[in-house]
Amino acid sequence: MTLYKKILPVVVLFLTINHSCYSQQDSSTYRKIVQSIESARKIYAPDKRTKLIELKHADIIQKKYSIQTTESIATEYLQKEFKQQGIEVEFIQLPDETVGDTKIGVVNLSVANLRTQPSHSAEMATQVLLGTRVDILQKSGGDFRVRTPEGYIAWVPTSSISPMNQQDFELWNKREKVIYTEEFGKSLSQAAVNSLRVTDLVYGDILALDKRAGDYVQVSYPDNRKAYIPASEVEPFDEWLSSRNPTADNILASAKTMMGLPYLWGGTSVKGVDCSGFTKTSYFMNGYIIPRDASQQVLAGEKIDILDENGDFDSAKALKNLKPADLLFFAMSKGTRENPRVTHVALYLGNGEFIHAAGTVRINSMLRDAKNYDDFQTRTVVAARRYLGSGDSQIQEIAKSNYYTN
The missing domain is CATH 3.30.300 (GMP Synthetase; Chain A, domain 3)
Structure with a gap:
């Protein structure tokens, strides 16, 4: 997220305080x-x-x-x-007793919206895609408090999640899966283009494969709904995962497929992204799980020197030291307070340009003579990190995560 306003809620404190009654x-x-x-x-x-x-x-x-x-x-x-x-x-x-033995959940919707409090009106914290495992920690009314694969804790409506015990999850986890690889689409009630929609779909959604039916595949949702998807729009999950090649070129190619997407606070899908959701999704498309927020992402990877001795952006250093797919970090309060909090992140493209979610996903330059120069972002840059080849444990391979694989 761009601003670290997202403080996970303290569950309501039942303070029965009568000043005349306690010492x-x-x-x-x-x-x-x-x-x-x-x-x-x-x-x-x-x-x-x-x-x-x-x-x-x-x-x-x-x-x-x-x-x-x-x-x-x-x-x-x-x-x-x-x-x-x-x-x-x-x-x-x-997890507490409110969840019983169903401590594992699998997302049921194309994109589940997680919020800072158990309320539809609460601030959106992040999103999780269909078929993703989460840990269920607590239930309050019609919401679960869950932990995502990158460790993020937030609240989600119970209707968005299929709760499972360990045995149920193991059965689900063993099933052959497919991943949706188009940007947007839908699943259908029949193997026919004019049949009723079951749900919408976005890139990265994962479903269980039942069988092939001509030009379609029949799939199952975590809650056992059945649907059909054109076979050309999915790929066997194992094949997709083994084909991930997280090079700088591939990460940036994935980033550019999101050009023009609207900025959405808490967004981590092709329906809309915030700045760190954009970088997170770019790496996810190439087989990596990275920290969720910009202020967390800046603590991972290898530090790259792009500042002068006064802490100001040095374009000569940046051009020399940065490599494509490095992450650039910015702080709105830079110059007004000591140790300003990171509030924005971008992916470096090369030749002084970077791609980021700011209003929309767009490309800007850090070089003053460029037509797409972004003065504000250049003035507020505070750090750069390199993820590729860093070996940092905070940058996880999907293939090694028990949230996605057996």
């Missing part, structure tokens, strides 16, 4: 718990988008507190802290 000691206990949680976050969950430590319930009058977390090591840390302080706290490990 200073009770209030002090609450403050100690909050302070301990903040200390634990700094150590075990510094990025709320991927790891959670939350105060779920606080009843100061009844002296009942509960903390939920995805990190068992944080539970151990806090238990020791509270034992020393004589404070009793209940700990809830995510």
